[in-house]
Amino acid sequence: MRYLTDKAPQPANTLIVMLPGANHQPEGFVEEGFVSAVRDRQLPVDLIMPELPFSHIADTTAVEALHAHIMVPALNAGYQRMWIAGISIGGYMAMAYANHYPGILTGMSLLAPYPGNRMTTNEIASAGGVQNWSPGVIAEDDTERHNWQWLKEHHAIGPKIYLGYGVQDRFAEGHAMMAALLPPSHVTAIPGDHVWPAWLSLWNRFLDTEFELTHA
Numbered sequence: 001m002r003y004l005t006d007k008a009p010q011p012a013n014t015l016i017v018m019l020p021g022a023n024h025q026p027e028g029f030v031e032e033g034f035v036s037a038v039r040d041r042q043l044p045v046d047l048i049m050p051e052l053p054f055s056h057i058a059d060t061t062a063v064e065a066l067h068a069h070i071m072v073p074a075l076n077a078g079y080q081r082m083w084i085a086g087i088s089i090g091g092y093m094a095m096a097y098a099n100h101y102p103g104i105l106t107g108m109s110l111l112a113p114y115p116g117n118r119m120t121t122n123e124i125a126s127a128g129g130v131q132n133w134s135p136g137v138i139a140e141d142d143t144e145r146h147n148w149q150w151l152k153e154h155h156a157i158g159p160k161i162y163l164g165y166g167v168q169d170r171f172a173e174g175h176a177m178m179a180a181l182l183p184p185s186h187v188t189a190i191p192g193d194h195v196w197p198a199w200l201s202l203w204n205r206f207l208d209t210e211f212e213l214t215h216a
Helices: 027-031 034-040 054-058 061-077 089-100 118-126 143-154 172-179 196-214
Strands: 003-006 014-019 045-050 081-087 107-111 160-166 187-190
Touching: 003 027, 003 034, 014 061, 014 089, 027 034, 027 045, 034 045, 034 196, 045 061, 061 081, 061 089, 081 089, 081 196, 089 107, 089 143, 107 196, 118 143, 118 172, 160 172, 160 196, 172 187, 187 196
Parallel strands: 014 045, 014 081, 081 107, 107 160, 160 187
Antiparallel strands: 003 045
């Protein structure tokens, strides 16, 4: 698994694994200002930015690769707090990882996460929201419904979940259903579409909400 790293000037015990959207490269986090947003705040946080080939996401091998090549070495390196920040399909992968490997993540920042296809989100909306949704037996390879089931069952017990999205995002209806499960202080909805400027604004707000307070 190819990845970029950016380490804090001083030893850090917090790691954020940053997962890009579909067809985006980890270099986007550098080019679009996500890394400099962390460094400008002088946060004692290390960053790892893996590449997520779409074919590996589709066949679920990306979750296992993320665990084996990123998370296990990070645990062995002694990080005490481990976060995933995921954009779009990267947020989808963050939830899938938390579902497959419980107890590892401190939290996640879901930036306009991919909520699944219309069939899945319409099913949940027709049930009156995820609180009322009962999927029955979910096929093992149905990551979309497993993600929603995980969110329904784990939103209140951890890991910590922050959600941010633009209200003009094409997935905003799904995001609003996710938001209904979370504390209002953990949800940020801003004007914007499914684009880098909106994601960067949400990232800055997340850093100010969670990390500047945590590491002040």
